[in-house]
Amino acid sequence: MPDHTPPDLASLRVEIDRIDDALHDLLMRRADIVAHMAASRVKGGAATFRPGREALILRRLLGRHRGALPRAALFRLWREVIASSLAQQGNFSVAAVQGEQGADSPSARIARAHFGLLTPLKLHATTNRALASVGSGEAAVAVLPAPQDGEKPEAAWWTQMETPRLRIVAALPFLAQPEQSGNGADPGLAAPAAYAVAALVPDATGRDRSLLRIEPEPEQSRARINAALTGVGLAPRWMIRRDAPTPMALVEVEGFLAEEDPRLASLPFPRLQILGAYAEPEPEEDAR
Numbered sequence: 385m386p387d388h389t390p391p392d393l394a395s396l397r398v399e400i401d402r403i404d405d406a407l408h409d410l411l412m413r414r415a416d417i418v419a420h421m422a423a424s425r426v427k428g429g430a431a432t433f434r435p436g437r438e439a440l441i442l443r444r445l446l447g448r449h450r451g452a453l454p455r456a457a458l459f460r461l462w463r464e465v466i467a468s469s470l471a472q473q474g475n476f477s478v479a480a481v482q483g484e485q486g487a488d489s490p491s492a493r494i495a496r497a498h499f500g501l502l503t504p505l506k507l508h509a510t511t512n513r514a515l516a517s518v519g520s521g522e523a524a525v526a527v528l529p530a531p532q533d534g535e536k537p538e539a540a541w542w543t544q545m546e547t548p549r550l551r552i553v554a555a556l557p558f559l560a561q562p563e564q565s566g567n568g569a570d571p572g573l574a575a576p577a578a579y580a581v582a583a584l585v586p587d588a589t590g591r592d593r594s595l596l597r598i599e600p601e602p603e604q605s606r607a608r609i610n611a612a613l614t615g616v617g618l619a620p621r622w623m624i625r626r627d628a629p630t631p632m633a634l635v636e637v638e639g640f641l642a643e644e645d646p647r648l649a650s651l652p653f654p655r656l657q658i659l660g661a662y663a664e665p666e667p668e669e670d671a672r
């Protein structure tokens with residue numbers, strides 16, 4: 385059969401084939417290194433899943449990204465690469481919450497997008513069951529909807545989190561849309577829609593946020609909690625406070641808070657725990 389392909393198209397395809405081979409070779413080399421990590425003691429028994437390291441990889445690549453490939457496409461490709469390397473290092477599965485009538489909930493869709501299409505994802509009827517499956521080791525991570533002010537008590541998974549064993553270790557999606565703002569001011573990024581909880585201590589990435597669970601006295605109002613935190617240099621980015629059955633507040637602050645941070649010791653609350661920390665998300669569109 386005669387070849388009617390114009391020569392320039394044929395040569396461009398030769399070039400694409402060459403690039404695909406080079407990419408494939410590099411992906412196979414990357415997987416060999418991960419296989420070595422998994423087989424050796426090089427990680428010293430530390431957790432396989434390192435969300436801070438994953439964030440640093442993606443931040444670095446997004447920072448050097450140029451040209452026609454959309455940032456979202458770069459992100460998708462690397463999320464699949466990293467998810468496959470998690471799978472390579474042992475059983476890795478994700479728990480999330482079922483939506484209405486068994487359909488995917490928004491957080492289940494976010495979990496799939498972040499952990500890739502090949503990672504086993506189990507949907508649970510409630511957030512507390514999803515959390516329990518990480519507590520028992522059945523799942524390596526649970527992706528749970530971001531807490532909301534006024535949510536029903538049974539949806540408030542952050543009140544039930546077993547600390548310090550379980551931690552919030554990531555906020556999703558990592559590649560965030562701009563916030564909808566009609567006033568022309570710099571809108572910033574949309575708040576995370578979900579948080580990932582796992583039985584590991586998160587790593588600092590240089591640009592992080594931390595979550596604190598506070599058990600205040602009943603008379604310690606939102607304003608008083610805010611003032612006490614601001615007074616020690618931990619001004620809340622946002623706060624959720626509930627009164628019943630016991631007063632509790634969830635607060636997000638800038639930076640990576642360590643357990644031994646002296647600012648925490650001086651706060652006037654009966655109980656306070658660090659629920660975790662996560663790498664600040666990156667913008668979906670390049671701001672340059």
Ligand SMILES: O=C(O)C(=O)C[C@]1(C(=O)O)C=C[C@@H](O)C=C1
Nearest residue numbers: 432433434435437438466469470
């Ligand atoms: O650096 C590690 O510890 C790895 O296991 C490798 C790797 C990766 O593919 O780059 C995979 C999973 C971790 O969550 C972080 C990074």
